[in-house]
Amino acid sequence: MSTVDTDHQSLRQWLLSETPMSRRQARFGAFYQGWLKSKSNRLTMIGLGILLTLLFVALLAPLIAPHDPFVQNLANRLQPIGSDQHLFGTDSLGRDILSRLIYGSRITLYIVTLVALIAPIAGLFVGTVAGYIGGWADVILMRITDIFLAFPRLVLALAFVAALGAGIENAVIAISLTAWPPYARIARAETLTIRGADYISAVKLQGAGPIRIITKHIWPLCISSLIVRVALDMAGIILAAAGLGFLGLGAQPPSPEWGAMISEGRKFLLDFWWVATIPGLAIFTVSLGFNLLGDGLRDVLDPKDSGDE
Amino acid sequence: MSDTHLSEEGRRRSALFNRSSGLLKIILRTLGSIIVTMVGLLAITFLIGRVMPIDPVISVLGERATKEAYDAMFIEMGLDKPIVVQFLYYLWDVLHGNFGESRLTARPVIEDLIRVFPATMELATIGTIIGVFIGVPLGVLAAVKRGTIIYQIIRVVALVGYSMPIFWLGLVGLLVFYGVLGWVGGPGRLGIFYVDLVPTVTGLILIDSILDGQWDVFWDAVSHVILPASLLGYYSLAYISRMTRSFMLEQLSAEYITTARVKGMSEWKVVWRHAFGNIKVPLITVIALSYAGLLEGSVLTEIIFSWPGIGSYITTALLSADMAAVLGGTVVVGLVFVCLNLFSDLLYKVFDPRAK
Numbered sequence: 001m002s003t004v005d006t007d008h009q010s011l012r013q014w015l016l017s018e019t020p021m022s023r024r025q026a027r028f029g030a031f032y033q034g035w036l037k038s039k040s041n042r043l044t045m046i047g048l049g050i051l052l053t054l055l056f057v058a059l060l061a062p063l064i065a066p067h068d069p070f071v072q073n074l075a076n077r078l079q080p081i082g083s084d085q086h087l088f089g090t091d092s093l094g095r096d097i098l099s100r101l102i103y104g105s106r107i108t109l110y111i112v113t114l115v116a117l118i119a120p121i122a123g124l125f126v127g128t129v130a131g132y133i134g135g136w137a138d139v140i141l142m143r144i145t146d147i148f149l150a151f152p153r154l155v156l157a158l159a160f161v162a163a164l165g166a167g168i169e170n171a172v173i174a175i176s177l178t179a180w181p182p183y184a185r186i187a188r189a190e191t192l193t194i195r196g197a198d199y200i201s202a203v204k205l206q207g208a209g210p211i212r213i214i215t216k217h218i219w220p221l222c223i224s225s226l227i228v229r230v231a232l233d234m235a236g237i238i239l240a241a242a243g244l245g246f247l248g249l250g251a252q253p254p255s256p257e258w259g260a261m262i263s264e265g266r267k268f269l270l271d272f273w274w275v276a277t278i279p280g281l282a283i284f285t286v287s288l289g290f291n292l293l294g295d296g297l298r299d300v301l302d303p304k305d306s307g308d309e
Numbered sequence: 310m311s312d313t314h315l316s317e318e319g320r321r322r323s324a325l326f327n328r329s330s331g332l333l334k335i336i337l338r339t340l341g342s343i344i345v346t347m348v349g350l351l352a353i354t355f356l357i358g359r360v361m362p363i364d365p366v367i368s369v370l371g372e373r374a375t376k377e378a379y380d381a382m383f384i385e386m387g388l389d390k391p392i393v394v395q396f397l398y399y400l401w402d403v404l405h406g407n408f409g410e411s412r413l414t415a416r417p418v419i420e421d422l423i424r425v426f427p428a429t430m431e432l433a434t435i436g437t438i439i440g441v442f443i444g445v446p447l448g449v450l451a452a453v454k455r456g457t458i459i460y461q462i463i464r465v466v467a468l469v470g471y472s473m474p475i476f477w478l479g480l481v482g483l484l485v486f487y488g489v490l491g492w493v494g495g496p497g498r499l500g501i502f503y504v505d506l507v508p509t510v511t512g513l514i515l516i517d518s519i520l521d522g523q524w525d526v527f528w529d530a531v532s533h534v535i536l537p538a539s540l541l542g543y544y545s546l547a548y549i550s551r552m553t554r555s556f557m558l559e560q561l562s563a564e565y566i567t568t569a570r571v572k573g574m575s576e577w578k579v580v581w582r583h584a585f586g587n588i589k590v591p592l593i594t595v596i597a598l599s600y601a602g603l604l605e606g607s608v609l610t611e612i613i614f615s616w617p618g619i620g621s622y623i624t625t626a627l628l629s630a631d632m633a634a635v636l637g638g639t640v641v642v643g644l645v646f647v648c649l650n651l652f653s654d655l656l657y658k659v660f661d662p663r664a665k
Contacts, residue, residue: 043465146342147349150647152605152639155623156353159639162627163357235472242474243609247624262477269480270488277484280477288472295468 034300044296050289058105067096069103069256078272088278091261092268097275100256101282107257108286111172111241111250112234118176119233120226123183128214128222130184131191142188149181157240161249168257171250175240179233183226190222224301231294235287242283258283332659339655343647348400350643354636355399359392408637413629418637421622426641427512428498429611429618432538433603439542440549441596447546448553452561453580463550470547475540475606479613482536494533496615503529537614541607545599552595553588560584590660597653601646 016033020026038044057064066085073094081089088097130141148156160174194200195218203217244250245259253260258279265276366374366382374382383389387398402408408418451463486493494500498514503526507517515534518527560566561584569579608620615621619638626634 043461043468143345144349147346147353150346150643150650151350151353152601152642152646154608155605155620155639155642158608158623158627159354159357159635162630162632162635163360239472239474243476246474246476246609247612248628259474262474262480266480269484273484276477276480280474280481283474283477284472287474288468291468291472295464 037300038296041296043292047289047292050285051293054105054286057102058109061102061106065099065102067099069100070254081274089274091275097278104256104258107251112237114172115175115179115237116230119179120183120230123180124187124222127184127187128191128218131188132195132214145181145184153178166249168251171241171244175237186225186229187222190225191218194218194221228298228301231297234290238287335658339651343651346647351400351403354639355396358632358636409633411634412631413626418634422637422641425617425619425622428616429604429607431513432607435534435538436541436603437545437600439539440545444546444549445553448550449557451554452557467547467551470543475544476609476613479540479610482540486536493536498533500529537610537616541603541610545603548599556588556591557584560587594653594657597649601649604645605642
C-alpha cells in the first residue's frame, strides 16, 4: 500500500518537475499540468464526461441497444415515452427510438471524426505552404481561402451536396470543404511568426529543405492552436451535419442519423412530440459536450486568448 | 504673419488630404477585394453547376426533345464553347442581373430573389436587434462579475446557445408557444386572413403595414415574426455576449482602468464610459458579422417556420433540382455576406487608428 503511494508520489513529482531531464518528461509534464488545470474546471469535466459516454455508447452499440434499430413493427408505432420495452417510445414505423439513438451516435462520431481530420489537415497544408513560401503563392492561396471563408457555410454545403448527391460521405466532403479556411488562416499566422525564428535558420544552415522544415519544424508548432480550434468547431460540425440530415441531404433513410430522425418526427410533432424532440436533445447534449470541452481546452492550451479564469 | 497663416492652412489641408487619400486607398483596396472575391464565388458556383448530374439542355427542353432541337439548344446555350468562355458568358449574365429562369416558378430568378430577400432581412434584422440588446449587456455584466456565479451562468447561457440545433429549437418553440400555449402566430409571415392586404413598398411587412396604417396586420406580423426572430436572436446573443465579454475583460485589465479607479471615478463610469467606449469599434464589427451569419444561418429556421425567405427558396429549389434558382440564390447570399464582411473590416480600419 505504502509502496504504491510512494510510487504514485514520485510519478507526480516526476511529472511536475521544474527541471525535466528529457524531452519525454517535459512533454508528459506539460500534459499533466494541463490535465490538472482542466480537472479543476467542472464544466470542462462535464463536457469530457458527455463525450466519453458518447464514445462508449457508440463502441458498445450492439450490446447496449435493447432492440434492432431497423426492425419495423407497425402494430407498435408511436408508442409514448416510458412504454413497455421502449424507454423513449417508438417512431412512426414502430422502431425503438432509444436503439436508433444509440446506433445514431456512431454516425455522428463518424462524420465528426472525418471532418475533424480532413479540414484541419487541409487547412494546415494550405496555411503553412502559403506562409512559408510567401510571395505569389501566399497571395493566391490566401485569396482562395478568403473566397471560401466569405461563402456562407451552410448554403455552400447545400450547393455541394446538391452537386455531389445526398449521402453521408458527400455531407462529410461538403462540410470539410466549408470548414478548412479558418485552419488555413491560423496555420499561416503561426507559420509567419515561426518562419523568422533562429532555430529555423539553424536547420536551414544544416541543409534542411523546405519540405523537411515545414513538416518537421513548423507543423508540430501549429498543432496546439489547431486542436483548440477543432475542439471549438466540433459542435458546429455536428450541427451542420444534423442540419443536412434534417433537410434530407445527409444520411439517407433508414439510417438512424439524428437530424434525419428529427425530420421524420416533425410530421407528428403536435401529437407525438417525443419522436422529434428526443433526437434533438441528443444532438444538443453532444454538441454542448464538445463546446464545454473546447472552451476548457482553450483555457489550458491557448491562455492568451481565453479571457477566462 | 499672413505667410505663416497660409502655410499653416496649407499644412492642415495637406494633412486632411493625406488622411482622405489614405481612406480612399482603403476603400479602393476593399472594392478590389470585393471584386476578386465575387469572381471567385461565381467561379465556385459555376463549377458546382457544371458538376451537377443534371443535363442543362434537358432541364430546359424536357426529356422528349428531338435530337435536332437538343443540338440547337446545346449550341444556343453555348455549351459547345470552352469552359472558360462559358464562365465569361456566365459572368456577363450575372453582371446584368440575369440568373436565368427558375424552373419551379417559371419566372426570372432575379425577380424571385427580390421578392424573397426582404423576408429574410426582416427576420435577421429583428434577430440581431434582440441579440445586441440582450447580448451586449450580458457580456459586460459577465466581464464585470468575473469569477462569480453570474459569470458562470452567462457563460453557460452562451454555450447552450452555441450548442443548440436551431431547427430543433424552432420545432420545440412551435410546439410549446404555438401548439400548446397559443401565444404566438404559427408558421409563415402572416395569418391566412391578412395575406396580401398590405401593398408592397419595401417588402418588409412590418414597415409596409405601418406605412399603410393597418395596425391589425402589423400586430399579426409581429406575432408571427417574434418566435423565429427570438431563436435567431438567442443564437446571435450567444456570439455577441461572448465576444463582448472577451473584449471587456481585456480592457478591464488595462492600466488606464486602474488609473481611473484610483482617481475615484464611479464604477459605472469606469465600465461604461472608459472600458466600453474602447470596445465599440470591434463590437460593431462583431455585430456586422453576426448579422451576416443570421442572413445565411436562417436557412433552417426559415424552413421550420415556412418563412418565405431566401433560405427556403434555395432549399426548395435544391430539392426539386432547380439549379438556376439555387446558384442565383447562393450568389446573392454570398454577395451580401461578402459585403457585410468587408464592411465590418472597413469600419475597423477607418475607426481604429491602430489598424493603420
